[in-house]
Amino acid sequence: MLRKIIIALGSLAMLAATLAAPTVPQALAQTSPGLKLITDFRVTHSSDDKYPHVVAFGNEVYASGNADQSSAFVWSKAVTATGFPSPTELGAAGGKPDYSSTSIARGLDGSIYVAWVNQPSRTIYLRQRNPAGTWGAARIVDRDSSFPVTPEVSVSSTGQIFVAWRIPDSPIYYRRSSDGGVTWTPTVGVGDKNAFASLIGLAAGPNGAMGVTFTAGEGDNLQIFVGLWDGTSFAVERATNLGADYADSTISFGPTGKVYVAWRGVADSGGNAGVFYAERDAAGGWPRSRLVGGKIHGAVTISADEMGNLHFTWIAQPSGANVVNYAFYPVNGDLTGPITSGYSGVIFNARGFGHVSNNAYNHVVAEEFTGTTPQMRYSLFQGHMTIFGGSPVIENGAPRTGVGTGSTVQVSFPNVAGTPDQLRYAWNRAPTDADAWQTYSTTMRLAVPTSIISSTTCTDSVLYTQLRNTTTSQMETTVQSDTIQIDGMVSAGVQIDNLFNHTTGSVAELSNVQGAPGGDAAYTRVPLVYLAVRPQGDCSGLATLSIGSTPTTVENSYALTATGFQGVVPLPNLMNLTPGKVPFYVRVTDGVGNVQAYPFDVILDEDKPVLDLLNPGTLTVTDSPSGDVLQNLTFTNLKVTDGTYVASDPDPNRHFWGLWIANSRDAVNNPVSAGLKWTVVKAPASVAVPSTAAGGIDYTVTIKNWSLATGLTRAQMTPGDYFIYIRFLDAAGNPTDAYLETLASSQMNLAKTYLPLTVR
């Protein structure tokens, strides 16, 4: 019996021991597949630098630090470059470097902000670099604090600038600016706990989120506290459990608003030593994870990049010497790491910043002590995430383009990652579910909406694209874009005219060609026309001018000036010209290759009209009521024929376009060659009146207010008889050989002119 009891008790004890035994720790990674150290180097011109900071945006990385115990500086380089050029000096940061440190942040628009302390003057400054790369003036953030140290700057998604700093034996203080640092809200404390001598963390998140973290005492321990912005103040929470000392925390927000905090244990060994981090849960708790154990030096940086991957940076000495360590937690993968930088030695105060450009990177700056002074050291690590997608490039990056076939532009994806098979896009807005997915190819043509093509504002248009792979369900989480100015059409004014309507230049040389100096714009009696092409705000400027007998034929080309082209050009297809309608196309191109063919029909009419002298109709001359120097000439049932020209007129038989009239004081036998001064008058429309003959219709054409003084000298303008000679013109200006002669008498009563009464 006793034996049975002992056996039973023993079994129970063994069972209890088995349940109590700790599980064998299962490390997630013995190796770090895919993590790489890209480069590691000392930053030049960084002597005496303390607490450097780093931030990245797009393809640029920026580091801030003080140097030479004199000034605040910022360094910048391309993401994967292996060195920083000389820095830009921002302002005085003198005194002991520990107390004149800097901080750097980026805005959503790509602006860079640097805050620093000039301890000798107890002043905190801020400068902003705008997206164009220009640094603004130094703004004073605060000059009233007794001893401000370790400022931190961050910019919310709404553009509000936050600057926080520590004063010994006081809470963290901060101020805000909504106007780029010109004015600041009053200084306010983050809660009421005095912050301990550790670094501050300050970070922005989506939707205006902002968070601050610091070390402060509670009970008998140093604890990590987090303040989350609620719109008016920071609501402070404790993120660590009592019972041990923790310090040197940083904070970061993921793209969906998750907030993370990381910190170190102060202990050198044991369960409270190492790197810890936590993601705030929905209930406001901070369930934490332990990344590594052992002694940690200085700040632990957690940085969530644009895609939500987490980058961890800390300094430890697992090899016996301090090294920068990096671990990476991809949003859709396993935590891996750590790997170390290439430098081991006396290195402190590392700060990391994770971001995504063509890959996932973590930029780290730290202090490297060389025996007398610290200098900045930079390390670049690469995570192992798979990037999906790529940025579109319109027309190989040209700043301006026309549109090609089907009103499209060429779009290529030179740096695409992954294997997308579909694309959707939109112009001047992000694509939505209303935009159809279409087959993707590395180079493709995308349609441009009519509203952009026909716009004459010459402004840039933005193409937004989004790629996906329908097999793997990968899709770009961030739409990509490219900008280009689309010049969709030629903007020019084009007109042709009867060259005899112009009396200057080469036209003057044609004055000897028989015929009147005038006519309808669409007619010509010689194989020449007057052409005017004027720019009308074309976005890329007019480039070439040519004429041809078809829209695509180029028979003659002409140079365009800034004002276009004005001059005489031959009709196309000269060798095959026949009288009648001649197709005439004016082809204009602009600077981006848009082509516009302007069609005209020019009628070549070389034949003269004929006046039926046997039955010319009647001509009545009457004084104008305005004064007898003016005469009204009324023609009834004129008989003028022309083989080509038929007027668009109520009189179906009208074949003349205008009149050629000359005055004379004497009768002349041959007015055509008598040296009279002929004047072209375009005939008005005929008027149908009931005929004196029963059932008939007469057509009259009245030239009103013909001046008997036209073509005469002042000396000739005396009372008496005036002879009026009239020839008839077709639209090409060909005159009848025959003419009409009529007589008018005038007392040379000048026409009265009535002016409106002006009252002041």
Added chain:
Amino acid sequence: MRRYRTSAIVSVIVGTLILGALALVVWQVPQGVAQEQQPLLQYPAYPPTPTMGLNPTQAPALSSVPLAQANFDTPDALNSWILVDLETVLADSRANWVITNGRLEQDETGRAKNPSIQETAALTGSPAWTDYTVQVSFYDEMNGTAGLIARYQGAEPTTASYYRYRILKNTYEARPKQVLEKVENGVATTLVAVDAPGFTERTWNVVALTVVGGQLTVRLNGQVVAESVDAAPLAAGQAGIYTRAIGGIFFDDFSVVAP
């Protein structure tokens, strides 16, 4: 008789197992959340770092009068010491000097133990000491800066006066590696500068500074490495150990002997 002995043996074995299992259960009672949290990551394997080893043997001086001696064997060994920062620092960032495993350790700064390059010293003795040799053994794991102070006078460390010898580890870039200097009212004047060598890390080194009148002599591991004559010597003062508040350096076998 046989059955009784066998049952007793079995009972003892089972009882032992029961007690052991119970002890294991009790020991596994959570002592804090962190202790239950195993690290998610592991560092790569590195070669083991050298162990500190024993202090070097100190040959007693034949004609010397011991003024002070410290082996730092007990936690109260620092009671007679004054710990100072030789630069302006905030109150919560003062250098930490602690007794660790029978040695004096510079343990970074403040409660959070942040490393700092600020200069710090541990001083002892009488302000009236004039001529003496101050000596200490040191073992550097990372710090890279070690030294001695003699004839220290001054209520405020940043404006005090003293002689100082400092030496850098060989792997630091900075030059000179050794400097013997006179600090007057906080302003240092170099008396001797030795470009190289420095000291080797992770080995025990012994450094001694002798001040007799205006004659200053420095010995490193028994060899004279620097000598100088100060025509206007500091009169008297405390002796001490100098380093930076980076942490990772240990001192032992401190002595001050009069000639």
